[in-house]
Amino acid sequence: xxxxxxxxxxxxxxxxxxxxxxxxxxxxxxxxxxxxxxxxxxxxxxxxxxxxxxxxxxxxxxxxxxxxxxxxxxxxxxxxxxxxxxxxxxxxxxxxxxxxxxxxxxxxxxxxxxxxxxxxxxxxxxxxxxxxxxxxxxxxxxxxxxxxxxxxxxxxxxxxxx
Amino acid sequence: xxxxxxxxxxxxxxxxxxxxxxxxxxxxxxxxxxxxxxxxxxxxxxxxxxxxxxxxxxxxxxxxxxxxxxxxxxxxxxxxxxxxxxxxxxxxxxxxxxxxxxxxxxxxxxxxxxxxxxxxxxxxxxxxxxxxxxxxxxxxxxxxxxxxxxxxxxxxxxxxxxxxxxxxxxxxxxxxxxxxxxxxxxxxxxxxxxxxxxxxxxxxxxxxxxxxxxxxxxxxxxxxxxxxxxxxxxxxxxxxxxxxxxxxxxxxxxxxxxxxxxxxxxxxxxxxxxxxxxxxxxxxxxxxxxxxxxxxxxxxxxxxxxxxxxxxxxxxxxxxx
Numbered sequence: 003x004x005x006x007x008x009x010x011x012x013x014x015x016x017x018x019x020x021x022x023x024x025x026x027x028x029x030x031x032x033x034x035x036x037x038x039x040x041x042x043x044x045x046x047x048x049x050x051x052x053x054x055x056x057x058x059x060x061x062x063x064x065x066x067x068x069x070x071x072x073x074x075x076x077x078x079x080x081x082x083x084x085x086x087x088x089x090x091x092x093x094x095x096x097x098x099x100x101x102x103x104x105x106x107x108x109x110x111x112x113x114x115x116x117x118x119x120x121x122x123x124x125x126x127x128x129x130x131x132x133x134x135x136x137x138x139x140x141x142x143x144x145x146x147x148x149x150x151x152x153x154x155x156x157x158x159x160x161x162x163x164x
Numbered sequence: 165x166x167x168x169x170x171x172x173x174x175x176x177x178x179x180x181x182x183x184x185x186x187x188x189x190x191x192x193x194x195x196x197x198x199x200x201x202x203x204x205x206x207x208x209x210x211x212x213x214x215x216x217x218x219x220x221x222x223x224x225x226x227x228x229x230x231x232x233x234x235x236x237x238x239x240x241x242x243x244x245x246x247x248x249x250x251x252x253x254x255x256x257x258x259x260x261x262x263x264x265x266x267x268x269x270x271x272x273x274x275x276x277x278x279x280x281x282x283x284x285x286x287x288x289x290x291x292x293x294x295x296x297x298x299x300x301x302x303x304x305x306x307x308x309x310x311x312x313x314x315x316x317x318x319x320x321x322x323x324x325x326x327x328x329x330x331x332x333x334x335x336x337x338x339x340x341x342x343x344x345x346x347x348x349x350x351x352x353x354x355x356x357x358x359x360x361x362x363x364x365x366x367x368x369x370x371x372x373x374x375x376x377x378x379x380x381x382x383x384x385x386x387x388x389x390x391x392x393x394x395x396x397x398x399x400x401x402x403x404x405x406x407x408x409x410x411x412x413x414x415x416x417x418x419x420x421x422x423x424x425x426x427x428x429x430x431x432x433x434x435x436x437x438x439x440x441x442x443x444x445x446x447x448x449x450x451x452x453x454x455x456x457x458x459x460x461x462x463x464x465x466x467x468x469x470x471x472x473x474x475x476x477x478x479x480x481x482x483x484x485x
Contacts, residue, residue: 067214074197
């Protein structure tokens with residue numbers, strides 16, 4: 003059971019990394035959701051058995067290399083998001099889906115702010131407006147991603163969700 | 165929430181300090197990496213290995229882009245033709261602009277030379293309103309709004325923004341009359357800026373043009389040459405533009421030629437004129453004029469002449485700000 007879940011975990015993360023890095027048209031580029039925090043958040047919240055923090059850190063390092071950011075920047079952001087959702091999952095799981103969606107927006111915002119902050123410290127400042135649009139799209143995407151992944155995983159782990 | 169299974173419920177009660185400690189560890193690791201990475205190149209191997217691991221992923225992410233480019237390869241013929249036409253037009257436009265650029269460059273050069281002349285001579289000036297332009301076709305005169313009370317004197321040079329207009333021939337208490345350089349009775353010593361050739365420009369009396377008569381048949385004068393006042397005779401300040409050669413004439417049976425020039429100044433228009441005080445009326449006569457007269461090969465003299473002045477002006481404007 004756990005092994006299959008882990009495979010799905012890695013596959014979904016790979017997909018998230020792919021979606022994060024894929025080239026988009028200029029118009030859609032600022033709207034690109036924060037795929038990695040989104041997927042990691044899902045696993046941290048619904049599948050607490052996984053070694054989410056360690057995987058988040060490694061994925062973050064890969065992200066750092068891909069974006070040529072200072073090593074550890076994305077790693078720190080992803081670990082923070084994963085930790086937050088893992089910590090608060092008890093509260094968040096109680097909420098209905100739409101309330102959880104709203105409650106998660108600050109987590110994405112915090113990730114964006116962390117990236118913004120470190121970029122500022124390392125003098126890689128980018129357009130400030132571009133930082134916050136992904137927060138919006140990530141929030142909007144959360145119910146769909148959570149629903150889809152839950153739907154995919156439920157037949158196997160029927161016991162996890164109500 | 166009673167329906168939550170054991171597997172889901174269990175992590176709600178953290179197993180000791182595990183999670184927080186783990187998080188702290190990763191945070192410290194990340195920050196340490198960042199600090200160390202910003203200090204130097206110590207992690208180059210890590211980056212290289214990671215980028216090798218990422219390469220297949222990056223290849224996959226580049227696929228959509230590559231597909232779009234494939235679409236561009238299969239672009240329609242019409243589109244390519246249109247693009248080709250557009251590019252050709254653009255190229256033509258740019259070539260035209262480049263030509264203008266060359267003209268501007270030459271003009272800039274001349275203006276710099278003028279600037280050097282102007283900066284070397286400069287003196288007092290006075291702005292005067294042009295009150296009237298003579299309606300008489302045979303007398304090309306303007307009435308200026310400054311006179312004896314302002315210190316205007318007979319023979320004073322009158323200049324506008326573009327070049328020399330003429331000289332004062334009569335002074336009244338508050339007005340003055342200036343004879344324009346196009347008047348048939350007017351002559352002004354000029355030099356061809358390009359070659360330094362000295363000659364006299366006479367008004368032709370048609371109100372439009374100047375004549376440079378009795379040039380040697382082989383004189384190096386071309387259409388488009390700029391004429392500036394040479395300052396010979398001491399009446400006009402040297403270095404001001406006078407006109408531009410528009411036409412060359414070789415009268416039949418004569419061994420001289422005549423050049424026709426358009427005045428640079430906006431003659432016959434109202435507006436403002438500048439009265440120029442020439443501080444040393446005689447000074448220009450001895451040094452530069454005699455040297456110019458004594459140097460028969462005009463081409464060499466010209467090339468050498470602007471140089472001493474030329475070195476001064478680029479420094480002069482820079483000092484101002």
